Amino acid sequence: MSQFRDKVVIVTGAASGIGRALSEELARRGASVTLADINPSPVEEAAETITKAGHKAETFVLDVSDYDAVGKMVADTVARYGHLDYLFNNAGIAVGGEVRDCSIDDFRNVINVNLFGVVNGVAAAYSLMVKQGYGHIINTASLEGLIPFPATVSYVASKYGVVGLSNALRIEGVDLGVKVSVVCPGYIKTPIFQTSKMIKIDREKMLKSLPERFGITSEACAQIILRGVQRNKAIIVVTGFAKVLWALQRISPAVIRWMMRRDLRKSRKEMRIED
Numbered sequence: 001m002s003q004f005r006d007k008v009v010i011v012t013g014a015a016s017g018i019g020r021a022l023s024e025e026l027a028r029r030g031a032s033v034t035l036a037d038i039n040p041s042p043v044e045e046a047a048e049t050i051t052k053a054g055h056k057a058e059t060f061v062l063d064v065s066d067y068d069a070v071g072k073m074v075a076d077t078v079a080r081y082g083h084l085d086y087l088f089n090n091a092g093i094a095v096g097g098e099v100r101d102c103s104i105d106d107f108r109n110v111i112n113v114n115l116f117g118v119v120n121g122v123a124a125a126y127s128l129m130v131k132q133g134y135g136h137i138i139n140t141a142s143l144e145g146l147i148p149f150p151a152t153v154s155y156v157a158s159k160y161g162v163v164g165l166s167n168a169l170r171i172e173g174v175d176l177g178v179k180v181s182v183v184c185p186g187y188i189k190t191p192i193f194q195t196s197k198m199i200k201i202d203r204e205k206m207l208k209s210l211p212e213r214f215g216i217t218s219e220a221c222a223q224i225i226l227r228g229v230q231r232n233k234a235i236i237v238v239t240g241f242a243k244v245l246w247a248l249q250r251i252s253p254a255v256i257r258w259m260m261r262r263d264l265r266k267s268r269k270e271m272r273i274e275d
């Protein structure tokens, strides 16, 4: 029997990509899933697909960077079901571009959604889980929370924050019954690459440069994440290529910096849009 059967689960960023695939798989395994997203119609559509297949889904439209909204979602879920088993803080955005081309608002937006979105989820759910004596918070960071990729510096800053928060909170939670995991995916084939803001980067050329053969689908990613959650892994690194790069980062950060410098020089030549 699935570990997720009859469990109460919230997934943020559930209208698309990894969040949607996680919601569908969790519901298929018997969980009652609240799909939360900033985009009303795609999240309704995602939930409808789940309920039409005979599984349990609710929706909540919110901006994860709004603490009051996140608090209300957690309170409403607990009022409805009496408790909360899993919170997947998955919603995220990215801005591509070098720091010399980014505004302070680009940094604010990315950090508000990616880092404060997770902080808000933790602030709303962690103490409640401590009172329950159980619960599992799963935060989506990125391989970019483990390795310093240039030209997405705001994203890297937000995701390093999510990794640090998750690793430290895991230690606080362990004797109180609350589990914390962080997910660090490499390249997952989702719409994020089409929808992200790009500054002085030719999107078509960037899309062509993605390492297609090292990428996996959202559905495959969701399976790997749920296996990691079942095993209560601290850090769930997704894709073989991401694991290789992370190993290299731990063995020799200087080699990774050299590779990143080389790739940046190449992408400046091939896809940078000059004024």
Ligand SMILES: NC(=O)c1ccc[n+]([C@@H]2O[C@H](COP(=O)([O-])OP(=O)(O)OC[C@H]3O[C@@H](n4cnc5c(N)ncnc54)[C@H](O)[C@@H]3O)[C@@H](O)[C@H]2O)c1
Binding pocket: 012, 013, 014, 015, 016, 017, 018, 019, 036, 037, 038, 039, 062, 063, 064, 065, 090, 091, 092, 093, 113, 140, 141, 142, 143, 184, 185, 186, 187, 188, 189, 190, 191, 192, 195
């Ligand atoms: N796709 C990848 O290669 C990849 C790699 C590493 C990490 N990630 C991370 O995985 C997570 C999911 O990304 P994805 O690739 O599935 O992207 P996606 O764009 O397909 O899905 C992201 C979802 O988050 C929602 N969202 C964005 N801002 C929000 C907000 N303020 N409040 C609520 N919902 C909001 C969007 O509407 C969308 O439905 C993100 O945190 C992303 O940073 C993705």
